[in-house]
Amino acid sequence: MNKITQLFNIQYPIIGAGMIWASGYKLAAAVSNAGGLGLIGAGSMYPDVLREHIQKCKNATNKPFGVNVPMLYPNIEEIMNIIVEEGVKVVFTSAGNPKTWTAFLKERGITVVHVVSSVKFALKAQEAGVDAVVAEGFEAGGHNGREETTTFTLIPMVREKLTVPLVAAGGIATGRGMLAAMVLGADGVQVGSRFAASTESSSHEKFKQAIVNAQDGDTHVTLKELAPVRLIKNKFFHDVNALYTTAPTKEALMALLGRARAKKGMFEGDLEEGELEIGQISGLINEIKPVAGIVKDMITEFEEAKKEMITF
Template sequence: MPNRVTELFKIKYPMIQAGMVWNSGWKLALAASNAGILGLIGAGSMYPEVLREHIQKCKKATSHPFGVNVPMLYPNIQEIMDIIVEEKVKIVFTSAGNPKTWTTWLKERGITVVHVVSSVKFALKAQEAGVDAIVAEGFEAGGHNGRDETTTFTLIPMVKEQIHIPLIAAGGIATGRGMLAALVLGADAVQIGSRFVASEESSAHQAFKKLVVDSKEGDTQLTLKELAPVRLIKNKFYNDVQDLYKTAPSVDQLQQLLGRARAKKGMFEGDLVEGELEIGQIAGLINDIKPVAQIVEDIMDEFILAKEEIINL
């Protein structure tokens, strides 16, 4: 089903596997790209040389396109970008920062640049910066998020009205019906994260994957807006955060409670008590752990069926 996004990335289906911290290693990106979508390696949880290793392994294992997601709030950003260029990665998704900082630099080196935003205002700034496409992400999404709590299906048509470059919808999408709805509202493609956390190829700890599958409606909450808004599964750490909020804490107190490497502890090491467990609201619709290829096939089958049902109304 060719459109602006499939042509931009040279992929079969208008779907991107999100480059999530502690979940999106080379095995996930490889499986996604081989399934006909765009796989992304998540650089946010990798030291520069670890990222290089993941890129090299993915390049060696597939001839299909893949990219790297780079949250710009992390250190070593220059080294990360240099490695991406040295390893001849052709697609970079940037997030959590000003798109003007790196877009021109990357495009001058022949790289396709996509920026993740959570508002119309930042979508326009990204377009002005010269990005090739935009991911508009609603607050249903897991991980770091927008402060305004704009939902995906409110955000997509608002952004669509204001930009002329390809638009990718993200946040709360894990099914073919969700994908169809996003495209009807004006998106050219979807970016999916949480559904691929619960895949066999995800680098997340098995205990975290199982918790995602077991999660129900209301089991996640957006919090820590004073630091960087993040959607978490409610566990002891989340409850500790809420208890601290009752004391009107300072930013320093919140940062002290968060500490370092808490996301790694939760998602990668499987500490479901003290870890930071990032996942989207759509976890309530995720009921099993499957290979990526099967997930993509299921989504596309449901998409086609739902589209036929709409046509026949």
């Protein structure tokens, strides 16, 4: 058993990312049932919807699962209270100060993990008392760190400074990627894009197909003045780029972004006007398949790659 399988009482050190519009209870339960740790993505859920997903997840798996909470969203108090009321045992926090909620959650017997994109914030999370840290590189999909540090640079730098268990995220979709991250010092991996293109993901089928069709160079980070986000290059992305040629104000960017762009793209399947958040590793994802198959493939490839390294 390694530190991550021990911490969460799971079979494999693989954690599903709590992605907006993808990580509903079906995906979370499927990852947990396959031997990893599934996460429900609270970022795209109203409090009552989150409660429903937690309850459904409890019915769909008897294995450990958790909830990912981006702290920049409204209703955060209500969300945390629902998590406690429903007896959720694991919470991943992101996009905010880990000090704000870590003590509250830990006092209630909840394991807390915080997502960071730099050594500085990894140390702050450790000081706040988290049980583990996810260090996410710039390759990752969705909202991204401002530092632009890639996963394979970030992991060894964080490992050097951290004593708590470390999870690598960003650009990991295969067993070889998992092995590489662990050789660099990670105790486990968090997988987003590969699970977004799974049968159980709640994303729209058109978005899943867009992930499969994406090649290297088809994603890019933009809207850094608001919150950096990695998107597939589509009409909306090119509209943003065109606006940048006019040296826009923050207000002009916000006006173009409008409301519910991510929902429009990822959940409703509008591939032209929606925000299509996905990681660079989408260039390596070639089919939509069930989570159980994805996890099995990763572990098989991980073991084979490990043997290859021994014979080197």
